[in-house]
Amino acid sequence: MEKEEALLKVNNLEVSYDDIQILKGLSLSIQKGEIFGIVGESGCGKSTMLSAILNMMENGGKISKGEIIFEGKDISKYNKEEMRRLRGNRLGVVFQNPGETLNPSRKIETQFYEALRAHEKITKQEAGKIAADMLKRLNLEHGDKIIKKYPFQLSGGMNQRVALSLAMIMEPSLLLADEPTSALDVTVQAQAIGEMMKLRDNFGTSILIVTHNMGVISHMTDRFAVMYAGRIVECGDKNEILSNPVHPYTRSLLGAIPDFSGDMPTGLEGSPPPFGSIKCGCEFESRCPCCEGNCTTKELKLIDVSKGNVGKEHFAVCSKAG
Numbered sequence: 001m002e003k004e005e006a007l008l009k010v011n012n013l014e015v016s017y018d019d020i021q022i023l024k025g026l027s028l029s030i031q032k033g034e035i036f037g038i039v040g041e042s043g044c045g046k047s048t049m050l051s052a053i054l055n056m057m058e059n060g061g062k063i064s065k066g067e068i069i070f071e072g073k074d075i076s077k078y079n080k081e082e083m084r085r086l087r088g089n090r091l092g093v094v095f096q097n098p099g100e101t102l103n104p105s106r107k108i109e110t111q112f113y114e115a116l117r118a119h120e121k122i123t124k125q126e127a128g129k130i131a132a133d134m135l136k137r138l139n140l141e142h143g144d145k146i147i148k149k150y151p152f153q154l155s156g157g158m159n160q161r162v163a164l165s166l167a168m169i170m171e172p173s174l175l176l177a178d179e180p181t182s183a184l185d186v187t188v189q190a191q192a193i194g195e196m197m198k199l200r201d202n203f204g205t206s207i208l209i210v211t212h213n214m215g216v217i218s219h220m221t222d223r224f225a226v227m228y229a230g231r232i233v234e235c236g237d238k239n240e241i242l243s244n245p246v247h248p249y250t251r252s253l254l255g256a257i258p259d260f261s262g263d264m265p266t267g268l269e270g271s272p273p274p275f276g277s278i279k280c281g282c283e284f285e286s287r288c289p290c291c292e293g294n295c296t297t298k299e300l301k302l303i304d305v306s307k308g309n310v311g312k313e314h315f316a317v318c319s320k321a322g
């Protein structure tokens with residue numbers, strides 16, 4: 001059976017800030033209704049990838065190569081106005097801190113009204129009803145009362161759910177989520193994850209979630225990619241990677257997760273090399289327990305490490321630990 005056309009396809013994306021290359025030949029694809037995760041430690045380029053997709057890079061940032069195909073069109077060529085129309089309509093976004101999505105000086109109902117009005121003709125009253133309905137669908141009871149409040153009158157967890165509702169109000173086909181649970185209490189984190197998963201079940205929304213938390217990846221995603229120093233080093237089916245991680249960095253990430261046994265997690269010494277300092281070979285070499293002579297010179301390419309498990313995709317740029 002032929003595979004359905006991907007909803008989002010990022011091909012060989014290269015992004016630099018002030019001429020220093022950050023993203024290195026990044027490729028991924030997301031199917032309709034799929035939850036895809038990107039995991040990696042702080043500074044590996046996760047947010048840069050999302051801002052490139054959204055055309056929201058800060059000054060000095062530019063896409064130097066590659067394409068971003070969303071619903072069949074290369075949106076990396078879109079101008080600001082074309083992107084503005086797409087955001088909030090076909091593409092929803094939720095950030096780590098609800099404060100980045102919500103305006104502190106406007107009532108929730110005004111924010112919904114403005115978001116809806118940007119894409120369709122609507123009265124304040126109609127917008128209020130749609131907003132209250134959406135809040136209810138995301139398990140926020142008394143939506144009619146919540147919309148009358150300002151963000152500071154709600155808890156962090158409630159605000160994040162309001163932000164999620166706002167991102168979903170136009171029922172976008174793809175939700176981009178940048179560390180959406182990191183700023184929340186652990187108990188509320190689980191709730192927010194559950195709610196995002198319901199979006200896929202109830203609306204068929206695809207989700208691209210960026211996180212440094214392997215627990216979130218393991219709980220939420222169908223497939224995921226591990227990023228290190230601006231490059232995808234391992235990607236594929238979630239269960240394949242979690243049960244048989246082959247890249248030494250993925251193994252280190254998994255070894256760093258504390259558990260209830262009382263054993264100390266192994267952790268990972270050192271830090272990634274500064275961007276721009278490694279011109280060829282493997283960026284993980286200085287921290288890698290498995291490195292060999294040619295690691296600093298060989299070209300890095302994702303290779304199929306799936307061991308013939310049909311339908312269970314699994315790629316890595318190195319399989320020395322496999």
Ligand SMILES: Nc1ncnc2c1ncn2[C@@H]1O[C@H](COP(=O)(O)OP(=O)(O)OP(=O)(O)O)[C@@H](O)[C@H]1O
Binds near residue numbers: 041059275
């Ligand atoms: N506005 C900017 N100007 C210059 N360089 C930037 C800018 N934003 C990001 N970078 C560079 O890109 C690198 C990756 O940053 P990015 O925020 O994408 O990483 P991240 O994996 O999302 O980190 P975190 O988990 O801490 O948010 C940074 O280390 C920095 O070198």
